[in-house]
Amino acid sequence: MGKISKNRKKVLEKLEIGKKYSLDEAANLVKEITTTKFNASVDIDIRLGVDPRKANQMVRGIVTLPHGTGKEKKVLVLCTPDKEDEAKAAGADFVGLDEYVEKIKGGWTDVDVVITMPSVMAKVGALGRILGPRGLMPNPKSGTVTMDIGKAVKEVKAGKIDFKVDKFGIIHTSIGKVSFEKQQIVDNAKEFLQTILKLKPSSAKGTYVKSVSISSTMSPGIALEIKSIDE
Secondary structure, eight states, rough: OOOOHHHHHHHHTOOOOOOBBHHHHHHHHHHHHHOSSSSEEEEEEEEOOTTTTTTGOOOEEEEEEOOOOSOOEEEEEEEEGGHHHHHHTOOSSEHHHHHHHHHHTOOOOSSSSEEEOOOGHHHTTTTHHGGGGGGGOOOOGOOOOOHHHHHHHHHHHHEEEEOOOOSEEEEEEEEEETOOOOOHHHHHHHHHHHHHHHHTTTTTOOSSSEEEEEEEESSSOEOOOOOOOOO
C-alpha cells in the first residue's frame, strides 16, 4: 500500500467516515480539502434509481447555473452566412460552416460546445463519428440545434450545461470552481439537484435519488444528506 502524503492525511482527517453532510457543510468542506495548486472544478455525482437502458427512464436535460461553471466555454457555431453576425455578436468563439466542417474532418475539436441550425444538420450530421464520442454533437434536446443562434450562444456563455444519466445510472457534472464563494457552490448545486428532481420519470420505481456526493478535482467525495437539498 502506498504511503499517504501529509496533505492527503490532513484531508482525510477532516472527513468523518460514513457521515452525510448538509449541502452547506459540503460546500465549505470541498473548499477546505482541496489541495491542488490550480483552481479545481467542483463536481457533483448523483446516483439515480433508474434503468437507463429503458427509453422511458432516460434522465437528460439542460440547466443554467446561477453563477455559471467558472469555466470559459469555447463555442463553435456552424451556420449559414446570414446568421454569422448574430453568432459573433452573442460571443461565439468560432463561426462559419464549410471551413470548420473540413477542419473537424481533419481532427480539430478544440471547442467545448458546438451550436448549429436545422438547415445545415445534413452537413453537421456527417461529423457524428468525430463529435459524438467527444460529447460535442449538437442536439435539439440540449438546445444546440436551433434557429435562435444568438440566444443559444449567450446561454452557454452564461453557464448553461446539458447532462444525461450514464449507463450506470449516474449523472456527473461540474457545478463551479473551488474559488467560488461557499454560497455560490450551494446555489449552483441546489439549482442542478432541483432540476434532476423535476425530471423524475413516472416509470421509475423505488428511491429516485439514491446518493449524492460533491468533490473537487483529485479530492475525496463528500456524501450529501439528500434532504438538505430543500433546506
